[in-house]
Amino acid sequence: MSATVSFTAPTSYGPQEVTVSYARVGRGEPLLLLHGIGHHRQAWDPVIDILATERDVIAVDLPGFGASPALPDGVPHDLPTTTAVLGAFSAALGLDRPHAAGNSLGGLLALELGRQDLVRSVTALSPAGFWTQAERRYAFGVLKGMRGTARRLPLPLVERLSRTAAGRTALTSTIYARPGRRSPQAVVAETLALARGTAFAETLRAGREVLFTDDVSRIPVTVAWGSQDRLLIPRQGLRAKRVLPRARLIRLPGCGHVPMNDDPALVARVLLDGSRAQEASASRTTLRAVAL
Missing domain, CATH: 3.40.50.1820 (Alpha/Beta hydrolase fold, catalytic domain)
Structure with missing residues (x-):
């Protein structure tokens, strides 16, 4: 619960x-x-x-x-x-x-x-x-790009994309090998979580030397x-x-x-x-x- x-x-x-x-x-x-x-x-x-x-x-x-x-x-x-x-x-x-x-x-x-x-x-x-520093920079760059996309996409578009396997692939294929298996509701919710995570930027900055x-x-x-x-x-x-x-x-x-x-x-x-x-x-x- x-x-x-x-x-x-x-x-x-x-x-x-x-x-x-x-x-x-x-x-x-x-x-x-x-x-x-x-x-x-x-x-x-x-x-x-x-x-x-x-x-x-x-x-x-x-x-x-x-x-x-x-x-x-x-x-x-x-x-x-x-x-x-x-x-x-x-x-x-x-x-x-x-x-x-x-x-x-x-x-x-x-x-x-x-x-x-x-x-x-x-x-x-x-x-x-x-990671190596090059691998870390790559991963952080991908994460920043995902975050930027999630914040820019209007919610109705996210909901529409999530209804198809192709749309779920577009939204989540960076983290899932089988994105079509994720439910539409879950894809919408995690896109919103990525967009709205208040500690995202600070957590990423803190990880630069980890x-x-x-x-x-x-x-x-x-x-x-x-x-x-x-x-x-x-x-x-x-x-x-x-x-x-x-x-x-x-x-x-x-x-x-x-x-x-x-x-x-x-x-x-x-x-x-x-x-x-x-x-x-x-x-x-x-x-x-x-x-x-």
Whole structure:
């Protein structure tokens, strides 16, 4: 069910009053889901029902995206601050070191939560932070272009385009390998989320110097990359493996940058396996994915 919670986050800029919107469903061990920049928690909708059969699933709108307001004036939307907010969010909900899974920016945040030992496992889908500077500039340029287009398109045109597979492809093929599978309503909603995300520009600026360079060795870590990711190209997964040598590295065949829509069953299996004990995950043979 959709809800909001307000709490105080102990950031490096002093205690901050923050409000976060989230949806919670299912039962089992808690699993925190974190979306990418310019998206919203509904990015996880294709896999929520599967995950909820085994997990207490908490899908979050990051500050300044979706239904969550931006952080207070003067507080940056950078990696340390947002990580502190997510840690305080978990505490406010009484979550004792939840599992964490994230896509893109959300994957980077999940890994940072793991580095700080605030979660019990991490599954990162095409996480940010393993790029070269040229790859980062390319990705940021694409994201800025997508944002500009979303802000310029009149809503009636977005609604009309979303009714056809060709229109959904025009709107979302940068992030989905199979955009025709996304529902018209979802495409309209995420186009609006991209256009209206109040923290988009500041979050992008804060990411200019971000590189994830520390190993996360105390908890199980899975890194998964779509074979058709056009935003953060798959070879970044190999760099992630060098930084995180104990991590399980998974290839998601036929999936784009936001793979939950492209192959929900496969992604749900990766998330569930990633949030089990690492030994159990390694012994499974039913996962339809191969090493990068």
